[in-house]
Amino acid sequence: MSKGQRIRRFIAGFVEIPLAIVMMLIPKLGYPLILIALSLGLTLRGARDLFYYFTLARHMVGGRRSFYTGILIFDLGLFTASLTTIPHIYILLYLIGIHAFGGLVGVLAALEEKRHGAAHWRLKLSGGIVNIFIALLCVIFIKSENTAIYIYCLGMIYSGVMRMVMACRKTAMVCIR
Amino acid sequence: MQKDFHYYATYCAAFLAGYDHEDSLAIAYSAQFVDDCSRSVLRRLKAPLNVASTQLNLELMEITTDILGIQDITRIWASFHFLPRDLYAQKEGCGKLYMDKYRLICGPNGELVKDTVTLAKKKSLQSVGIAMHVVADTWAHRNFAGTPSLVINNTDAHFFEILPDGTERKIKFRHSLSAPDDPENGLYTGSIYQSAENSIMNLGHGRAGHLPDYSFCRYKYLPAWNEYREMYKDNPSDYWNAFRQLIYAMKFLRGEYDEFHTDTYENKAVEGFEDEIRAILNKRQTESGSCADWKAFGEKLSGKEIPDYNENTYQDEYITANKDEKSDTFLGKFFEGTLAQKSMVTSRIFESGNLLAGYSVDPETGKLIRQMVKGGLKR
Numbered sequence: 001m002s003k004g005q006r007i008r009r010f011i012a013g014f015v016e017i018p019l020a021i022v023m024m025l026i027p028k029l030g031y032p033l034i035l036i037a038l039s040l041g042l043t044l045r046g047a048r049d050l051f052y053y054f055t056l057a058r059h060m061v062g063g064r065r066s067f068y069t070g071i072l073i074f075d076l077g078l079f080t081a082s083l084t085t086i087p088h089i090y091i092l093l094y095l096i097g098i099h100a101f102g103g104l105v106g107v108l109a110a111l112e113e114k115r116h117g118a119a120h121w122r123l124k125l126s127g128g129i130v131n132i133f134i135a136l137l138c139v140i141f142i143k144s145e146n147t148a149i150y151i152y153c154l155g156m157i158y159s160g161v162m163r164m165v166m167a168c169r170k171t172a173m174v175c176i177r
Numbered sequence: 178m179q180k181d182f183h184y185y186a187t188y189c190a191a192f193l194a195g196y197d198h199e200d201s202l203a204i205a206y207s208a209q210f211v212d213d214c215s216r217s218v219l220r221r222l223k224a225p226l227n228v229a230s231t232q233l234n235l236e237l238m239e240i241t242t243d244i245l246g247i248q249d250i251t252r253i254w255a256s257f258h259f260l261p262r263d264l265y266a267q268k269e270g271c272g273k274l275y276m277d278k279y280r281l282i283c284g285p286n287g288e289l290v291k292d293t294v295t296l297a298k299k300k301s302l303q304s305v306g307i308a309m310h311v312v313a314d315t316w317a318h319r320n321f322a323g324t325p326s327l328v329i330n331n332t333d334a335h336f337f338e339i340l341p342d343g344t345e346r347k348i349k350f351r352h353s354l355s356a357p358d359d360p361e362n363g364l365y366t367g368s369i370y371q372s373a374e375n376s377i378m379n380l381g382h383g384r385a386g387h388l389p390d391y392s393f394c395r396y397k398y399l400p401a402w403n404e405y406r407e408m409y410k411d412n413p414s415d416y417w418n419a420f421r422q423l424i425y426a427m428k429f430l431r432g433e434y435d436e437f438h439t440d441t442y443e444n445k446a447v448e449g450f451e452d453e454i455r456a457i458l459n460k461r462q463t464e465s466g467s468c469a470d471w472k473a474f475g476e477k478l479s480g481k482e483i484p485d486y487n488e489n490t491y492q493d494e495y496i497t498a499n500k501d502e503k504s505d506t507f508l509g510k511f512f513e514g515t516l517a518q519k520s521m522v523t524s525r526i527f528e529s530g531n532l533l534a535g536y537s538v539d540p541e542t543g544k545l546i547r548q549m550v551k552g553g554l555k556r
Contacts, residue, residue, distance in 0.1 A: 013278060040390040052374065055274045055275060056274060056275050056278075056328045057273055057327075057328055057402075059268075059271055059275055059279075059328060059402065060327070060401045060402065061331070061333060061399050061400070061401050061402075061403070061404075061405055062331075062333060062401075063328065063401075113370060113372075117555070
């Protein structure tokens, strides 16, 4: 992980925690804030993946993966931006879906990285499983909107802490001369 | 390639090319020191930092892979360890961002090999050694680029070793520096997969571990850049060519030939030794065993003892020399050689319209641009 990646990851984690707290305290303000941040993040990430695919990865063995993830994430970002005037319960459902999807992607990415022999795949796998578990809990308690929000926010705090921990972890260096 | 080839085999090649024992040792030391001349060593020597010919793991850990960091890495690794084969290579339907990386793929017998050898003509023995390191590595490191790039240097699980009996065995890469490679069981250390394009883990042949450095190794794999076409790498054959090309190049540098041609190899000097050399190249062993075999062969050739390589051999001489005398010391001449090689390769890459190695020095005006000023030419 380069210094830039560490800083980006740390900031993302750092922003996620107060956002979760705001959402727990003032759900009405928290929802739009989360949606804006989520939409911006997803759209930019998707655009970056697509740019990477069209300029570089399309010529690479296995590079099509960044195209599919780019399209999906970009699309999700745009969709998130459109969710502003519907009842909170639907927004919550959508956020749960995103969480579950993020968890699934995390699990799949961890398994893929394990095949490539990447470090920390276990941490990524456990993060993915926890994400899916939180989404499930939210679905179970969805009738009690506040409980679901609290569970969701706890998941966000967990995710933020994980990002910050990952950013601070030592990266194993195996450089071959 | 490692010490076995850069030091001991280069000594043998130099001796077979006609150099005497002492000169062969100087060439061999210089060839190996290319792998040790890092900024950490240069700081200790109070030498100019921009003559570095390698980067240590710790240095790479500290470097940022923004454009300036990438240029710094590329200047060093493309100039000394992954000499680009064709800076003007063509590939259908690819944009400039991709082509800039693709054109840095290393390979033997490119124009830059000729430039490298010619640059060392009528120069010090140290420059000869540096050139021999660079030429030898074009064989071992072919198909990888001296710049961090996932789309060029990545390898995947499709990686098989071809054993001496012709059977194929899937190679398992692990990521522990403390665990030595285990050729008998097909366990090798490689760099960790990182999906970030410019991660330092994607520099050179890191993802393929030390396989390119083992002369005995034959393997096939899917290079990230080769459109899903499998590539077969025959190290014993490549190393045999490398050894004969080094002898030919040094004969040219000694004045036996007027011009250096690529794809030309010395056969006469190795007559009577082919079986012995091929036996060393084919023997399934890691670096220490190979060093011992090449050393024994070299000592048989010259009848003199070849001292074990010691990185510090010439360092005291440089440190204690007066400021004005430093350039006349062994390492002073080595540093002039590395600076010339780095300048030449950086210029060629820059002239091809590729900025991945940074800006270049104008040899006519001597005008220093960006990276040389940044590195500091002052002693």
